[in-house]
Amino acid sequence: MTIKELAKLANTSTATVSLVLNGKWQKMVRPDIAKKVQELSKQHNFTLNIAGRSLVMQRNFRVAVCAGSSLIDHPVMGAYSFHEQLGIISAELSKSSYSIDIIRQDNYENEIEGLGCRLQSNCDGVIFLSPVASKIKPLLEKLALKMPYVVVDSDLKNRSFNYIYTDMTSSVKNIITSLIKKGHKRIGIIRGESSNERFEQKLDGYKKALSLSKIKYLPEFVLADYLEDSFLKGYLAAKKILAMQKPPTAIFCTDNCCGIGFIQYANKNKINIPGDIELVGFGDEAISMFSTPRLTYLKRPVREMAKKAVEILLEWIEGKNGYEPLRYEFKEELIIQETAFFKV
Amino acid sequence: MTIKELAKLANTSTATVSLVLNGKWQKMVRPDIAKKVQELSKQHNFTLNIAGRSLVMQRNFRVAVCAGSSLIDHPVMGAYSFHEQLGIISAELSKSSYSIDIIRQDNYENEIEGLGCRLQSNCDGVIFLSPVASKIKPLLEKLALKMPYVVVDSDLKNRSFNYIYTDMTSSVKNIITSLIKKGHKRIGIIRGESSNERFEQKLDGYKKALSLSKIKYLPEFVLADYLEDSFLKGYLAAKKILAMQKPPTAIFCTDNCCGIGFIQYANKNKINIPGDIELVGFGDEAISMFSTPRLTYLKRPVREMAKKAVEILLEWIEGKNGYEPLRYEFKEELIIQETAFFKV
DNA sequence: CTGAAAGCGCTTACAG
């Protein structure tokens, strides 16, 4: 069924039907005609054809979601955030009858033209999920997108871009400071993530906290080996740490997966957490309860960031006013479970 | 840039450009002209406008994915499969430049018209993810979709529908039989899922295995209380079971989350798994390694099913031949980790 | 307040 047929049934023109169905009829269409159109439309379960609308409105009702393909391909370990975000983004967009295009984005340098052209001709907006800041910035500059975009979960530190982020450095600084206040003097940090840049941000926070409290920074307490498997990283780091003559009394894992690996090794070797060693993770809610004891961790606001991204993107797409660059900060939240206790 | 402009640049007509860019030019367009068009198109990063194509081809380049909204809204516990599948589906579709529409499908009875009309006017095909068989069947009959669809992960037991499934009854039967062969005579089963129908299928397999081996079915070994939280279900079931005077020597958890809950309780109460009690789970790979000991489980081929669904759906959408009803079976696979050991 | 008409960017018969 098309708008033409519906117009015929309602004994009016397609223009009138279009106005009514798009809610733009006030003061333009006689109320009785509007009502009739609405009733007929409901009765026949009529929906405006999206291709027709797209063509004339120069809008595609599609939003692109760009993410590294490792996130898309290997949803098993540590990449849970991406799937949470994808679910939320698609559900939110669906409410406004937008659909999503998943775009794999790995080789930032080589695919600029392809990506730009693909985005430009298919989508109304773009969401970049957790890109590496130092790579997405030149890409955005080169792309010079004419459509709205938002970068989610990367602190681009430049107000001319649109991004939603958390200040991981200060989150980590605060948590390490709390550990110090509790009496810990020997605090370790284990790298869980594969991204060097992200780890550096957290390590900065760690260093700042130590230096503020005049605690000496010990390189052997930083376990930053590169390994694909975050869980295994935690497991092996635990082995290394617990073999030390004077091991740390508290550990910060930069990723929950890694924290769970740590716990698994500790359990096997009868190390008591939090009795012998306190442990704090960082990441999703998702897997944080699957260990014994349950992980105390800084919860990342991944869902909130995704939701916000859709909200502002749609506002920009549907508004006619253009938009100001947007920088929006979310905060990590401390979730106290069983591997460490704090006074808040 | 439009096809018109490109045609002008190439000094030819839009018809010719369209043929070339769609790969239909062989024996219709002079090779030198075709080459010129291809070069110009590449040079200008030209892509055919999808709205224009959609309208004239009567195709939307969109596929709907229907799923219960609890899966979409609460990705934390036990609903991991959905997110794995969503990621795979969207990535696969994206390769063919289709985008996806997420549709929440909860109240099967009341939204038939809305759903049907929405699907019909926006999408070229539909994927139903893990619907309840007894509800999706009447819905499909009433909808009488004119477009291709596939039901993923529900055994509809009716060859007139299109569905991809696993035979959970026989998977469970086999695993229980293996436990019996290993010497277990007291085997418990714990319900992890919220869907009654799915649990019944597994329970059937459990009963069949017992009956084949002439082992008496004991209702107290079936822990099928309803609880939202699968993890907690496992935890509480463990408490109940381990308080029995003669508890089972092996447990089958119908969901991995539930298995991990069981392990957590056992660990806290110094019950040795697999020494005191062997444990087998059922579900995703995703969370199966986050426990100590790691869960032995039947792995569901969720990703494989999703990939297959997209493959056949696109074949149907892009083919012009209509299609035969399709029924495609996948098998669960036993993954032996640390909570139970089998000879295979 | 209403309707006829132009036009969005394509593809596909159809005439040459």
Next chain:
DNA sequence: CTGAAAGCGCTTACAG
């Protein structure tokens, strides 16, 4: 082999 033209289903000036 090539190009002019119709038409997909809408929205939005524009004329009445």
